[in-house]
Amino acid sequence: MLQVATKRDASHIRVFTPRDTLRSFISGTGARFQVATGSLFGLSAIREGNQQVQKKATGSWLRSSVQIFAAILGTATAALADSRSPALSPTNIFSPDSTPARSIFRLSRFGLEVEGAIFVVVFSLLAYVVVKFRQRQGDDDEEPAQVYGSNQMELAWTVLPVLIVVVLFLSTAQVIHRVQDAKRPPDAIEVTAVGHQFWWEYRYAQYGFVAANELHVPVSDAAHPTPTFIALLSSDVDHSFWVPRLAGKTDLIPNHPNSMWIDPQETGLFLGQCAQYCGAQHAKMLLRVYVQSRADFDSWVHNQQQPAVSDPSVAAGRAMFQAKLCFICHTVRGTPAVGQVGPDLTHLMSRDTIGSGAVPNTPENLRKWIRDPGTFKPGSLMPAQDLTDDQLNQIAAYLETLR
């Protein structure tokens, strides 16, 4: 015999088959529910019983909460989005300054609005249900009417989400196509970015030089666009190029070339960092994109194209650079140093930072870095150098001439 502990007197239960309209349900409970959906779909759930009623003007309650929520969402987006001086962060995805980022921003705003509306509706239902249908003091022990389902309601709340999905999908597909399949105009700048553990190599094949860690691009005019197309390769593991204000991220994957493009419309410095876990110093593989006027960009290019400055006063340092085997990993164009494991140092002093954005490029930091990169980036692949103070100063002095 199954053992059952009966806690309630079940003699007054009535069970209903779901065949009546929502409106009679509502009038039965006395609540004024001013949503039109009841009549639209002929909803067929019914409930009778001794439910106590709160005479809330639920319709206007719903309306005002929608208004409040829309206001909050609008304010929040406005607060997060400010293209002139990005509020809250230099890497705010809601402060786009380039067509890909801007397309994404517009689409995401639309998506968030749709989701916000869904949230308001469902949350309101949840809040209403939790308040309205709670068991109250002095309630009798009767079980409420048992409702097993309603085909019309279930159809309605299936069809509506499907429609939302169709709308969202079509708007998304459009932006995907626009960003990914964009044609490259003839004026485009072309750079190849190669990801390394834990620094960025930039090859400007058009101009015949290789730079590292700080990407320079010209500003793009909306009337005559000069976007920069970046080919993305990797020499070791997976990385990802993410400068939020300029574009979404794209991964750098060995044996799987990728491509992205940006067309920043304002000059300035744009920050980002590697966004695919690549090992110990993933966190400090930072990105710096310098968007410059055409004139400034051209003069930067011109400088980068020159071979390394050959200053006779640091000849000792140049010799020490060879003697301590730095050339095995680093390139200094115009000298025998042609190593490719580490960043190109030909114009090291044209960079604001060292260690891929880890620290500012000052004489003191440079010396600390050379002596032991682990000071700033423990786990970096450049080994600590066994140097006396003199040797260190000579090498640093040499490097400081590489403008």
Place this chain on the structure above:
Amino acid sequence: MASESIPLTIRTNPLAVVYEWLATVDHKKIGIMYIVYALLFLVVMGIEAILMRIQLAHANATFLSPQLFNRLFTLHGTTGIFFVAMPILFGFGNYLVPLMIGARDMAFPRLNAFSFWMTALGGFLLYGSVFAGGPLSQAGSAPDVGWFAYAPLTSPAFSPGHSTDYWTLSLLVAGVGSIGAAVNFVATILSMRCEGMTLGRMPLFAWMNLVMGGLVLVTISPLTAAQIMLMIDRYIGGHFFDTDAGGSVVMWMHFFWIFGHPEVYVLIIPCFGFVSEIVPVFSRKAMFGYPAMVAATVGIGFVSLGVWAHHMFTVGMPSYGNAFFVLTTMVVAVPTGIKIFNWLATMWGGKIRFATPMLFCIAFLFQFLIAGLTGIALSIAPFNWQLGNSYFVVAHFHYVIVGGILFTIFAAFYYWFPKMTGRMLSEKIGKWHFWLFVIGFHLTFDFMHIPGLLGMPRRVYTYEANRGWETWNMISSIGAVVQAIAILLFVYNMIESYYKGATAGNDPWDAWTLEWATPSPPPHYNFAAVPAVQSRRPLWDIKHPEDPDWKYE
């Protein structure tokens, strides 16, 4: 009839007790072992989380070295999925499914025990890595490749030593256990239901376990295959993921996510089952739309097999590839959303009792709604190009796993602890646990979305001060401490109530499914006479003989 309440053991010899548990093939004991095992690892992963949150509370902090941090997030993720979430759900399923379908045990009791011990072995292997190799203070040889272990980071060149192998082997072993458990669930549910219990009359929790079991069978295997390939690469010179030989590391991503995405449905579907059992009982109403709930779940199971590359939107798939996965991901949201409406409709017109299990379920509804919406945001591929691999994703999946899965697991504890132990958990401590955990959860994970929107990538041991991320990280870290306190309260509640809780009796919640027809805890044979049923709520039929369910179904 006097209730037979045989205590869990009648021997007092400690060795005999230990042997009894080690050698048991009883689904109830195995279920409890799974649950206790998972709770131990829940505490471990909570400690890992707190350590990471301390490190991330400030920019450029030096509390943890990068190497240690990277091991911690790898262990945290791997432990959470394989040694907390899966075991605890297998545990509840093991305990409850036979009782709910009127069976005396699972279909294959010895396979059941074997599966548990394989899972347990996997956990010990993974944490054995901490004690092997390098300095203990740096977590030894624990893996540091992230829980999805992307190639080529896992190749011998970039992962020298054995840390990656601990990851691979522990999961291979645990995977065998998972497949064994899944075989058992499917066979039990299809072959061992009591008379009258057609598939259309099973408790929804049993349906969820059936779908979960089927999904495990097709989803764990791809991971097993990929791991075998990885071992071939690492140990006998294979080239599956060797780019120098023309291999593709994107292929690892595909195989991993073919496992990884359905896996999260494996985790959430039994939790839907918890909610579908608890919400009706505490609303005093039948589940609204049972057939739709079943159809939606089966639909989710199938569609979830086709969405995996939404984890790979940034990898450089062609535009039509990206668009396809946008579509499938949005489509899978439809049956998932429908379930929320069904639960709301169940509560509609009811008489809601706010006992602790119901509180956790209501919070689940709220949080799962938000998690689903942030998921839709992430399914918009261009938006994903910004948000992917950022803290927005971390916030989203913790919203699902903690806000969704863990909340329903707490609900399940409060609901079924009386059945498993014969004692009620304290409602008072339960409410403290609930509210503290809600506050801590929202502090941590609501605000965690913001650094993602402001450009913070995941898996970073520290960050620059000039990015504007610090305040939000600090708030998240504070929330973590609040959650830890709530969990300690929960553990205390369980321990105290086990010894001093109010006696539960057979059916403390006035519920309707077969497990409530047995004593608490049930005798080892479950049912003295195998029951026969006529409807989805056999106990409702008994309690309301003038108005049984079978007249209306």
Place this chain on the structure above:
Amino acid sequence: MSATGMEIPATASWKLPSRGRVGMYCLILAESAIFAIFIAAYIFYIGKSISGPAPRQILAVPIVASVGLWASSFTIHWAVAALAKGKTWIFAGLWFLTLALGAFFIGATAREWHHLIYDEGFTIQTNLFGTTYYALVGLHASHVIIGLIALTVVMVFALFGKVRPEHHERCEILSLYWHFVDVVWVVVFIVVYGLS
């Protein structure tokens, strides 16, 4: 009166699928998924090796062993049918034939591999083709070996006269596994020796 004490309208007799059969189908489903991944890898890497031999240069189609393996599906099917009819010695003979055909297949694979490794110098390390070929064929061969072990156990029981007609269902469930291994070989055969 049932155990619940309720009056239940007369139902058809309560029949559920056998748990052994369901369990075996589940196992087959899981194993199919593993094979699917290895097959996907093989197909994806066709033509992508950057050096080393291509399939058509060094593979010889193992037609005899394959036909033998597929024939063993028939022999095992007949064996089980014989057992169901009570013909235990015919069962034993056909079962042994199945075992022999399976063992022959493994022997042929071993010989092929020996030739490839020692005469052609073609190993799992050679190139992408080598890796995917040995992995896929090896995965299948390992499943055949596990099947052979199970078949051997039953063979030993049969030789001691312990396998009786009432065990035919269990043998049939085991034969499902063997059929699965054969069907997988159809797919692997087409992919490796056909597509390449």
